[in-house]
Amino acid sequence: MESQLADVLMLSRIQFAANISFHILFPTITIALAWFLVYFKVRHEISGHPVWMRIYRFWVKVFALSFALGVVSGITMSFQFGTNWPGFMEKVGNIAGPLLGYEVLTAFFMEATFLGIMLFGSQRVPSWVHTLSTFLVAIGTSLSAFWIIALNSWMHTPDGFEMIDGVAHPLSWWDIIFNASMPYRLTHMMIASGLTAAFLIAGLSAYRLLKGDQKLAPRKAMSAGIVVAALLIPVQIFVGDLHGLNTFEHQPQKVAAMEGVWETERGAPLLLFAWPDETTRSNAFEVGVPGLASLILTHDLNGEIPGLNEFEEEGHPPVKPLFFGFRVMVGLGLLMLAVSWVSVWLLWRRGNVPVWMQRVLVGMTFSGWVATLAGWYVTEIGRQPWLVSGVLRTADAVTTVPGAQVGLSLTLYLVTYAVLLFAYLQTLFYMARKSVEVEEFERHGDVDLDELEARVSGQSDNATPEEAR
């Protein structure tokens, strides 16, 4: 019985991790891409230059596809609480419920409804209503992030509640929503989304250029992506540091695992590499900069960092995923800094981005995804063994559904997600390649891409544009 429960716990954790990892990929793109679309549309409104509308049209398709994947995987999330983690809602439902409810009410409906007008309505409504719809979709996606981050942060640093008969009851909604880690996490995530979208735009546009696209649209879009990335990345590094300090104050065990600190020490080194070993409770192959971790976290070369051994009794998170996850995130952040700044410099000095740099940008297309996932793994695994810090342990919230059922559902989800992710990536690059050819005709005027494609393919069922020509 004991091992059966352990299996269900492990399977449920893997299932939740798989669902939320798959899900977060798409909001990470759409939250910021929505604002990019607002920018493109407004530029078009102001200048009347058709290139902005072409950029808009290409990226609104990417947005629609990403949004659809985000919506359907998000619905899965809303069921997961009940199917796999009934203990969560039974214990903290009074807090979590309304926050999730406000997300549905204020964000979901708005974005879903105006998305219809944004995607298909521009011929049916005045231009300003269409721009407004785009704007409302952007507001909706950001509001969604606000409520979800509020709840997630509350699980890390719960505040504003009291426990009555083992159930959390709200005392102050202000303290619940704006809990200690919420402003940092929200800012960090919003900028992460900005960087993810910026590198996606730059990367896919560079891909188009490499495929021989001579038009203005991909160059303009690539520049926009590069510049936004270059502006955001230093801010992100600064905010990330603040977020780390906040974590150090409220969840020191998480930071100890991130830094691989076992024994409480003064003047702790910043480890560039090490192999943390939980059986010996020490690190092998340490390479570090003396005193730097203490300096970063306490602003004192000799500052004290509490070690993992202090938390052995209460339980602390597994060390390896945090230690390496953190290094992947920071490493990618530094790479983003280098790539975006060199690109901007090249753009500024030479007026274009040379082919080698375009290749680098293509390679960086999904760097935002990897960094975001790594960051989320650090913070979420770093909360273990708690589901809600100090209030509810993960193991106490899991379902009593038989393990075989969870195993079956997990398999179904994994297969579906693998297929969809593959199809998504394939479709993005296919769309980019297609736009290289089809939009070529556009120079004669502001011709609609789909109409043109339909004309080329002769309205037939399976003929590709290539075959028809």
Next chain:
Amino acid sequence: MNLTDWLPEIFLVLMGLAVLIYAVLDGFDLGVGLLLPMDNEPQRSQMIASIGPFWDANETWLVLAVGILLIAFPEAHSLVLREMYLPAAFLLIGLILRGVSFDFRAKAITGHRRLWDYTFKAGSLISSMTLGYMLGRYVLAFQPGLVAQAFAVLSAVCVTAAFAYIGGAWLVMKAEGDLQIRAAYWSRRAGWVAAIGIAAISIMNPLVSADVAERWLSMPAVFLLIPIPLVCLLLVVLVDQYLKQVPTRNDVGCWFPFVAVALLFVLSFLGLAYSFFPYVVPGQLTAAESASATASLQFIGVGVAIVLPLILAYTAFAYRVFWGKSTELKYY
């Protein structure tokens, strides 16, 4: 007694409203998905174009319904989803497949389009069947045994037919020419199955549940309630007669089947609601028993009171924007 004491019941009504709106709205677009003709690509594109701007917002009503169950009745939420763990997983897979196919088919490598259309149809079928199955399980409060399972399967078939029924009616309203005629034919056939299903469920429900029988068959309730099945029957016959005439001259009354079938949905829903109110899980948990803390309900209640009318307003606006016969879908 003040408003606060009624909060659990208010939220139960809200949840019911969300379920009803979901059944009508996602009902028609799942129905359109079910009906996709695999022998005719232009018609498939036309059909999908007719639901393109709406499906996403329609699906959100399901999130709201489950959300209210989660927020207002966490205990019932856990119980329901624990009992229906696997059906819920299948429902979600179905909704995922349906939702993504819509976008993939529009952008995919052209040779893959047919595959995504199959996925679209399969996703709609899986979703409709599991929704119906879950409804059947829920109505009988998850009783074990062969009879209860058979009831749930019947419900799965009936709900799927009902979705095809309203989906076809939607197309009669939104399409023209051959597709409209085909849609009328489909809708008519599905309507018969749905009507038989509704009748069977209405008869079986009081037979298997003494409480439901008591509510419907006691005096004088029976006289007040008798119009409900009669109106349902009338609607089915009228819709059937109308669909037989499609295409009508000047397309007169093309909206009638859709409105009538939607009304049929409303009446069926009211029938179920009357059978079970104020239970959240029939015969097991009432709204008051499983409600979450008053402070939480108040906090979210304020939001609902402000936002829900707004949602209804801009949903109406979106339907108005895409009013009339659907045109080819273009991304702008």
